[in-house]
Amino acid sequence: MNLAYKRAIIKLSGEALSGGKGHGLDDDVIDDICKSIKEVHNLGLELAIVVGGGNFWRGRSSEKIDRSTSDSMGMLGTVINALRLQASLENLGVDTRVQTAIEMKAVAEPYIRRRAIRHIEKNRVVIFGAGAGLPYFSTDTTAALRAAEINADVILLGKTGTDGIYNKDPNKYDDAIKYDELSYIDILNQGLGIMDSTATSLCMDNNIPVVVFGIDDPNNLIKVACGDNIGTKVKG
Ligand code: UDP
Numbered sequence: 001m002n003l004a005y006k007r008a009i010i011k012l013s014g015e016a017l018s019g020g021k022g023h024g025l026d027d028d029v030i031d032d033i034c035k036s037i038k039e040v041h042n043l044g045l046e047l048a049i050v051v052g053g054g055n056f057w058r059g060r061s062s063e064k065i066d067r068s069t070s071d072s073m074g075m076l077g078t079v080i081n082a083l084r085l086q087a088s089l090e091n092l093g094v095d096t097r098v099q100t101a102i103e104m105k106a107v108a109e110p111y112i113r114r115r116a117i118r119h120i121e122k123n124r125v126v127i128f129g130a131g132a133g134l135p136y137f138s139t140d141t142t143a144a145l146r147a148a149e150i151n152a153d154v155i156l157l158g159k160t161g162t163d164g165i166y167n168k169d170p171n172k173y174d175d176a177i178k179y180d181e182l183s184y185i186d187i188l189n190q191g192l193g194i195m196d197s198t199a200t201s202l203c204m205d206n207n208i209p210v211v212v213f214g215i216d217d218p219n220n221l222i223k224v225a226c227g228d229n230i231g232t233k234v235k236g
Pocket of ligand 1: 059
C-alpha cells in the first residue's frame, strides 16, 4: 500500500471515541481506531492527532454558564480524550506525546511547535489536547491551525454517522447527493455544516486540503491515507 501523503493531521471528534453513543468513552471503539492509526503510522505517515471533546462537553452545551467558562470545560474534555488515545496507542506500541495548548505540565507537555515537529520527525505520534487554548474556537479550527503550523499535507477529518459531505442531510433525505470533491468556498456558500466557518476559512486561506470520511469503520482511515476515493475531498 502506498501513502498519498507524507504528513497528516488526523482530526477525531469526541463523539468518535464514544462509539456513536454521543457520551463517554468506548474502549473497544478507541482500540479499533488506534489500530488503524498504528497501521498508517507503520506505513510511514507522519502523524499528529487533534481530538475533540464533544463526548464530554461543548461550549454551547449550557446557557447557564458563561461561554468562556463553558469553552474551558470543553477544552478540558479534549485533554481527557487525548490521554485516553495516548493510553491505547502506547498499549499498541506506538510512541506518543500529548501536548496541550493550556499548560498542565503534570499530565502533558505544553504545546511547543518546534518540539511537536521534532517529535513527529522522531517517529512519535503527537496528540494535541485543549484545542487551541482559546474560547470560541473549535477543535476543527485547531486542526487547521496545527496543520498549517506543522506543515501537514492534509487534514483527515474522521466523522461519525456519515461518510462524507452531502448536499443535504442523508439521514433525512433519500435523494441527498454525496460530493466526491468540493471547494472551501462551496462549503461556506452552501452553509454545509460539516466544518465551522472559521476552520473552513483557515484551510482555504492556507491551502490545506481536507478529506472528510466516516470513522465508524476505522479501516477507512487507512483507505484515505492511501488516497482511495472514499469520503469527500475539500480543496481550493
Ligand atoms: N474548545 C474551545 N477552544 C478550542 C477548542 C475547543 O473553547 O480551541 C471547546 C469548545 O467549547 C468546544 C469544546 O471545546 O465545544 C469541544 O470541542 P469540539 O466541539 O470541537 O469537539 P468535537 O465536536 O470535535 O468533539
